Amino acid sequence: MIEEAAKLIAHSRFLIAFTGAGISAESGIPTFRGHGGLWENYRVEEVATPEAFRRNPSLVWDFYKMRIRKMKDAKPNKAHLALAELEKMGILKAVITQNIDDLHRRAGSENVIELHGNIYRVKCTSCDYRENLKESGRLDEFLDEGELPGCPKCGSLLRPDVVWFGEPLPEQALDEAFNLARRADLCLVIGTSAQVFPAAYIPMLVKDEGGRIIEINPDNTGITHLADIILRGKAGEIMDGLLKKIRHEVRR
Numbered sequence: 483m484i485e486e487a488a489k490l491i492a493h494s495r496f497l498i499a500f501t502g503a504g505i506s507a508e509s510g511i512p513t514f515r516g517h518g519g520l521w522e523n524y525r526v527e528e529v530a531t532p533e534a535f536r537r538n539p540s541l542v543w544d545f546y547k548m549r550i551r552k553m554k555d556a557k558p559n560k561a562h563l564a565l566a567e568l569e570k571m572g573i574l575k576a577v578i579t580q581n582i583d584d585l586h587r588r589a590g591s592e593n594v595i596e597l598h599g600n601i602y603r604v605k606c607t608s609c610d611y612r613e614n615l616k617e618s619g620r621l622d623e624f625l626d627e628g629e630l631p632g633c634p635k636c637g638s639l640l641r642p643d644v645v646w647f648g649e650p651l652p653e654q655a656l657d658e659a660f661n662l663a664r665r666a667d668l669c670l671v672i673g674t675s676a677q678v679f680p681a682a683y684i685p686m687l688v689k690d691e692g693g694r695i696i697e698i699n700p701d702n703t704g705i706t707h708l709a710d711i712i713l714r715g716k717a718g719e720i721m722d723g724l725l726k727k728i729r730h731e732v733r734r
């Protein structure tokens with residue numbers, strides 16, 4: 483199976499990757515669903531909807547600051563690094579991710595499309611103010627601040643620049659992702675339960691347009707039935723083995 487996958491990847495014309503929380507599990511970041519997942523300890527309706535933020539912004543900010551601290555200390559794992567290398571080799575054309583943890587970029591991937599936002603970005607609830615706390619150097623100060631964060635421009639409440647349930651996805655990112663999916667002849671689907679839409683349409687679109695799917699996941703998911711090759715296991719371990727075989731295949 484893994485040999486076949488390596489061959490398909492090495493000889494692909496337009497490979498893309500579609501990733502979810504599972505690719506960051508080996509970096510110590512919890513997934514959402516399943517055993518030990520975030521949604522086991524938190525209720526979506528209390529921390530991840532616009533209504534929740536209106537009702538209790540402090541609770542929502544506590545949840546996101548906790549997640550920022552966790553993600554800040556995490557490091558990219560072998561799966562993130564393998565995708566970055568495949569891009570450098572000219573094989574992988576883009577990573578489309580549902581993750582907000584920034585680990586793809588930190589691993590060195592350049593063409594990264596974030597469908598659900600980014601944990602280090604904040605935006606104003608009233609005006610057009612946006613800030614990347616990592617780039618502005620304000621992250622630590624922001625995390626230590628006891629009060630609710632205010633907009634430097636207009637004083638209104640700042641919110642995380644992430645997509646909550648019931649909110650539309652960023653239009654440009656979604657358009658770009660759908661276009662890439664239509665062009666792709668091969669898609670690596672890594673660490674996602676493929677249960678959240680519209681993101682989960684991406685591998686479906688690849689398949690609709692005649693492309694193939696390689697799934698990397700320890701469990702069955704919403705797209706397993708569409709997968710041409712299924713590699714069962716942890717993303718870091720599988721991607722590491724796969725990369726070695728791909729390098730070999732390319733050199734032949």
Ligand code: OAD
Pocket residue numbers: 501502503504505507508513514515516519530580581598645646647672673674675676677678698699700701702703715716717718
């Ligand atoms: P889920 O938590 O739904 O699914 C995680 C997937 O990762 C599961 O299929 C696991 O089997 C798999 N997994 C666990 N450990 C793994 C490992 N080491 N290697 C590979 N796979 C592993 O996460 P997502 O599919 O990303 O949205 O969830 C999609 C969206 O739902 C998220 O972006 C978030 C969430 O609620 C919003 O917040 C809008």
Ligand code: ZN
Pocket residue numbers: 606607608609610611633634635636637638
């Ligand atoms: Zn403002």
